[in-house]
Amino acid sequence: MTMIFGVPLAVFMGQLMLGLINGAFYALLSLGLAVIFGLLKIINFAHGAQYMLGAFAALLGLQYLGINYWVALLLVPLVVGALGVVIERTLLRRIAHLDHLYGLLLTYGLALIFEGTLINFFGVSGSSYPVPEALQGGVNLGFMFLPLYRGWVLVAALVVCLGTWFMIERTRLGAYLRAGTENPALMQAFGVNVPQLITLTYGFGVALAAFAGVLAAPLYPVSPTMGSSLLIVVFAVVVIGGMGSILGAVLTGLGMGLVEGLTKVYYPEAANTVIFLVMILVLMLRPAGLFGKEA
Amino acid sequence: MAPTHSLTPAMQRQRNARLRRNTFYLALLAIALVAPFVAYPVFLMKVLCFALFACAFNLLLGYAGLLSFGHAAFLATGGYITGYLLASYPGLTPELGILAGTLASLGLGLAFGALAIRRQGIYFAMVTLALAQMVFFFYIQAPFTGGEDGLHGVPRGELLGLISLADNLNMYYFVLAVFVIAFALIQRTVHSPYGQVLKAIRENEPRAVSLGYNVDAYKLVAFVISAGIAGLAGATKTVVFQLASLTDAHWHMSGEVVLMTLLGGVGSLFGPLVGAGLVVSLQTQLAQSPLGNWVSVILGAIFVICVLSFRSGIVGEIQKLVKKNFK
Numbered sequence A: 001m002t003m004i005f006g007v008p009l010a011v012f013m014g015q016l017m018l019g020l021i022n023g024a025f026y027a028l029l030s031l032g033l034a035v036i037f038g039l040l041k042i043i044n045f046a047h048g049a050q051y052m053l054g055a056f057a058a059l060l061g062l063q064y065l066g067i068n069y070w071v072a073l074l075l076v077p078l079v080v081g082a083l084g085v086v087i088e089r090t091l092l093r094r095i096a097h098l099d100h101l102y103g104l105l106l107t108y109g110l111a112l113i114f115e116g117t118l119i120n121f122f123g124v125s126g127s128s129y130p131v132p133e134a135l136q137g138g139v140n141l142g143f144m145f146l147p148l149y150r151g152w153v154l155v156a157a158l159v160v161c162l163g164t165w166f167m168i169e170r171t172r173l174g175a176y177l178r179a180g181t182e183n184p185a186l187m188q189a190f191g192v193n194v195p196q197l198i199t200l201t202y203g204f205g206v207a208l209a210a211f212a213g214v215l216a217a218p219l220y221p222v223s224p225t226m227g228s229s230l231l232i233v234v235f236a237v238v239v240i241g242g243m244g245s246i247l248g249a250v251l252t253g254l255g256m257g258l259v260e261g262l263t264k265v266y267y268p269e270a271a272n273t274v275i276f277l278v279m280i281l282v283l284m285l286r287p288a289g290l291f292g293k294e295a
Numbered sequence B: 001m002a003p004t005h006s007l008t009p010a011m012q013r014q015r016n017a018r019l020r021r022n023t024f025y026l027a028l029l030a031i032a033l034v035a036p037f038v039a040y041p042v043f044l045m046k047v048l049c050f051a052l053f054a055c056a057f058n059l060l061l062g063y064a065g066l067l068s069f070g071h072a073a074f075l076a077t078g079g080y081i082t083g084y085l086l087a088s089y090p091g092l093t094p095e096l097g098i099l100a101g102t103l104a105s106l107g108l109g110l111a112f113g114a115l116a117i118r119r120q121g122i123y124f125a126m127v128t129l130a131l132a133q134m135v136f137f138f139y140i141q142a143p144f145t146g147g148e149d150g151l152h153g154v155p156r157g158e159l160l161g162l163i164s165l166a167d168n169l170n171m172y173y174f175v176l177a178v179f180v181i182a183f184a185l186i187q188r189t190v191h192s193p194y195g196q197v198l199k200a201i202r203e204n205e206p207r208a209v210s211l212g213y214n215v216d217a218y219k220l221v222a223f224v225i226s227a228g229i230a231g232l233a234g235a236t237k238t239v240v241f242q243l244a245s246l247t248d249a250h251w252h253m254s255g256e257v258v259l260m261t262l263l264g265g266v267g268s269l270f271g272p273l274v275g276a277g278l279v280v281s282l283q284t285q286l287a288q289s290p291l292g293n294w295v296s297v298i299l300g301a302i303f304v305i306c307v308l309s310f311r312s313g314i315v316g317e318i319q320k321l322v323k324k325n326f327k
Helices: A009-040 A047-065 A069-090 A101-122 A148-170 A172-182 A184-189 A194-216 A226-241 A246-266 A274-285 B009-038 B041-064 B072-088 B094-116 B121-141 B168-191 B193-203 B205-210 B215-241 B251-264 B271-288 B290-309 B313-326
Strands: A138-140 A145-147
Touching: A009 A047, A009 A145, A009 A148, A009 A172, A009 A194, A009 A226, A009 A246, A047 A069, A047 A101, A047 A194, A047 A226, A069 A194, A101 A226, A101 B121, A101 B251, A101 B290, A138 A148, A145 A148, A148 A172, A148 A194, A148 A246, A172 A184, A172 A194, A184 A194, A226 A246, A226 A274, A226 B121, A246 A274, A274 B094, A274 B121, B009 B041, B009 B168, B041 B168, B041 B193, B041 B215, B041 B251, B041 B271, B072 B094, B072 B121, B072 B215, B072 B251, B094 B121, B094 B215, B121 B251, B168 B193, B168 B215, B193 B205, B193 B215, B205 B215, B251 B271, B251 B290, B251 B313, B271 B290, B271 B313
Parallel strands: none
Antiparallel strands: A138 A145
């Protein structure tokens, strides 16, 4: 059997694959955070809770309304994104003129409310969401066995990430968005409806989180606390990458997933903390982050 | 005869303000001294410990404008180090144990502070949160913390080898003394020239830099003092409750101290005290009521309400009212 530094190839590739899947979620979530931060200048602390809401909406939709996975993948981001629009219109807009730390505190409060409410109804133990029929089983790649669903998650996450990048960097709407990030007052003077743009941006960021939640439902136990611990890691990823560039966020997310996977192979005790250690290293060597523009 | 005529009106006002403040402090101290005969001492000690924690946090947020979302790490470090030392070395007196816990937090604060001040604003909050989460994972795995179970049966011991702290009343006065000393330290820091520069940095950092202040050094010192006092609070809490657990290291704890400070009033010396008292009472009351499961939802709702319409906190709003109506 082929060995890589004393580890069988199949095990090595398997862990790397798991790491890459985790990385895909880091990428999706940090992308959403970066999009929201760009225009609203706030850190959406409810991002983890909104990811969790996505997974729960898929689960409950299946159990009570018989909505299947594929429909949920389209419908749930719209519903949770609409919730985001309501949050922006009713709450975030009212504190937009204040120090941006208040946005973080407000969304932290919202995260507590979402999480606490669902814990009351569903407890902290997770439920499982069945893998959709078309994606059951797997393929043998020769050097490893790849479960189809995992392959699908990777492809779907990458497509959405690249789609978002294309929309922001190559379309008219994206141009507005980038201009709004630079100078919202001037944009408004040119007749662009900036408040509406802000609302849509927040809704879109939240929808991304919910999409990640639906993708995650068949992989991880669906529980009210699934988002919060993930979000803290995503924060570290964001600090490492910096929020200046879309592709930077995606690359950092995937890369950190791989680093985590490798650590799991060679030194499992540190698997939980390795991303934080990388963050410390980056802070010491390149405080602005790998892709950051300003400190 | 004292030459009173040489006092300018401004000096007179200042002297009056100081007199009023001292009277207020003395009245508060008198209340604290008789409080254990009216209320349950263990509850009061819990309030004092969390109030100290919140005051330490407020020194950073209220006076340096730095939002740390990882202060639980310092509370927990103080608690674990003190708990471990007191439980393993029976000859160690509690004040030495607490001192060791405080110093450990101070050291951790120096390391984390040096890293975190490299980024500003929102990044600062994320960095502190991530660092604290790393500490949380460390305490789950470290052999001396008892993992998920935590440390139990930490002896309260005898203060200086003389006064038994097993008695709740003795313990209470010790905790009160710790609180008063630490509070006085914070008060001195805030009103010192150092504190003034800190506030200047909070208001306008580029300006402070242009005036030649070493902004990073000022921030780091504030962070270290804050971490040390948070550790002192955690260490004292461990001696009072004779246990140290993962709850103190969890990021929920970091969020709670933000809420206490925000609710009481950011940037006022007494705000965190009021906020801690309210949040601890609320948690104690709710735990016994049918609403016990909704604590985190209620705390979240208070957060949202505070941010939307109550940003100066209770003490801040009262100060505004007094200023409007009596001056």
